[in-house]
Amino acid sequence: xxxxxxxxxxxxxxxxxxxxxxxxxxxxxxxxxxxxxxxxxxxxxxxxxxxxxxxxxxxxxxxxxxxxxxxxxxxxxxxxxxxxxxxxxxxxxxxxxxxxxxxxxxxxxxxxxxxxxxxxxxxxxxxxxxxxxxxxxxxxxxxxxxxxxxxxxxxxxxxxxxxxxxxxxxxxxxxxxxxxxxxxxxxxxxxxxxxxxxxxxxxxxxxxxxxxxxxxxxxxxxxxxxxxxxxxxxxxxxxxxxxxxxxxxxxxxxxxxxxxxxxxxxxxxxxxxxxxxxxxxxxxxxxxxxxxxxxxxxxxxxxxxxxxxxxxxxxxxxxxxxxxxx
Numbered sequence: 001x002x003x004x005x006x007x008x009x010x011x012x013x014x015x016x017x018x019x020x021x022x023x024x025x026x027x028x029x030x031x032x033x034x035x036x037x038x039x040x041x042x043x044x045x046x047x048x049x050x051x052x053x054x055x056x057x058x059x060x061x062x063x064x065x066x067x068x069x070x071x072x073x074x075x076x077x078x079x080x081x082x083x084x085x086x087x088x089x090x091x092x093x094x095x096x097x098x099x100x101x102x103x104x105x106x107x108x109x110x111x112x113x114x115x116x117x118x119x120x121x122x123x124x125x126x127x128x129x130x131x132x133x134x135x136x137x138x139x140x141x142x143x144x145x146x147x148x149x150x151x152x153x154x155x156x157x158x159x160x161x162x163x164x165x166x167x168x169x170x171x172x173x174x175x176x177x178x179x180x181x182x183x184x185x186x187x188x189x190x191x192x193x194x195x196x197x198x199x200x201x202x203x204x205x206x207x208x209x210x211x212x213x214x215x216x217x218x219x220x221x222x223x224x225x226x227x228x229x230x231x232x233x234x235x236x237x238x239x240x241x242x243x244x245x246x247x248x249x250x251x252x253x254x255x256x257x258x259x260x261x262x263x264x265x266x267x268x269x270x271x272x273x274x275x276x277x278x279x280x281x282x283x284x285x286x287x288x289x290x291x292x293x294x295x296x297x298x299x300x301x302x303x304x305x306x307x308x309x310x311x312x313x314x315x316x317x318x319x320x321x322x323x324x325x326x
Contacts, residue, residue: 001038004322008226009035011196012136013149013188015163016229017218018200019210020155023231026302026311027200027295028152029056033312035148036078042148043072043080043135047128047162051083053152056308072135072146080146082135086124089131097177125165126182133185136194153197156210160217163189163197167221192224196325200229201285203278212288226325227291229315230282234297236275237268293318 001009008014008031016028028044032053035042044053051066058075065073065081068088072080087108094104107113117123138145153159166186173179189195199214201207215225285292295314302311 002316002320002322003324004227004319005034005038005316007325008196008198008319009038009040009148012144012147012194013132013151013196015151015153015159015195015197016200017153017159017197017214018156019202019207022200022202022207023302024155024200025052025152026056026308027198027229027231027315028150029053029302029308030311030315031198032057032079032150033308034316035150036076037312039078040148041078041080041146042150043082043146045072045081045132045149045151046083047151047154048083054081055304056302057081057305059305084128084131086127089127090123093127093130122161122165122168125162126169126185129162129166129185129189130181133181133188136188156214160214163218163221163223190222192326195223197223197225198227198229199225199289200231203230203233203281203285205281208281208284208288211285215289224326227293227322228285228289229295229318230285230292231295232297233278233282233294234271234275236279237272291322293322 014031016024016031018024032042032044044057046053046066054061054065054075057079061075062073065075066083068085069082070088070092072082075081091104091108094107095101098104098107132149132151135146135149136144154162166182166189169182170179170186173182197214197218199211201211211228215228218225282292282294293315295311295318298307298310298314300307300310302308
């Protein structure tokens, strides 16, 4: 295992963030794949209403994958999944404080209480982070029950709100159990030995700009960021292939080619132009955001374990050339 990969997997909480549509979910699955291969018991967590990760990680996901639950669900040996439901986790938290489940159900189903929650949307993020913190505190047979949590974080705007909530709550809450628990969540997030944010970007204008914003804001919050994962990069065309295509003669009308040389030359030109454009954006990423791990565009779609395994191989290769992440 490379030093770069080892230094990621030794954390307790890794959040994959960035603009929506950049491959965050696929890379969450790929990193979890590498963690399991490395012998680490891993939980992949989703914060959205949609459940995607189970089908990326196992051939036959459980029929109830993504249903509200309090403990991670096993997908495969060493691989677990949890979709964090704020309502379910709120009830769980209140039960630890009130200790009467029936009373908690009465409170959480009260119309006035629900209106109060709707007026304070930040509680969902705080409860979600609190659940992640709680999972890191559980022990089994003398060791951590869940040594590694990898989170498919929300897109940049919501993701920054998520990470900002504990600090804002600490400014507003003067004392009591909620402040104490929020301080523990904030301590987890700001401990570089335990928590790491890995930004994801495509080599395009908006994702590159959003990653710079994400990294700057996360740094202000005191949370450690790792290298940016530049996803789906087109490989530059081999010069020998480009020269061969450029030298093709027009097809004879009595013996037409399968593909017209003119079309091949146009395709090669477009491919080269796109690769150069992406290389420029990667340079901007390095200038604006620091270290970058380049991941290739994969022809086959990532819609199951086979695609996840291919992306995991690419991620392993990118990390092999990267040193330890402090």
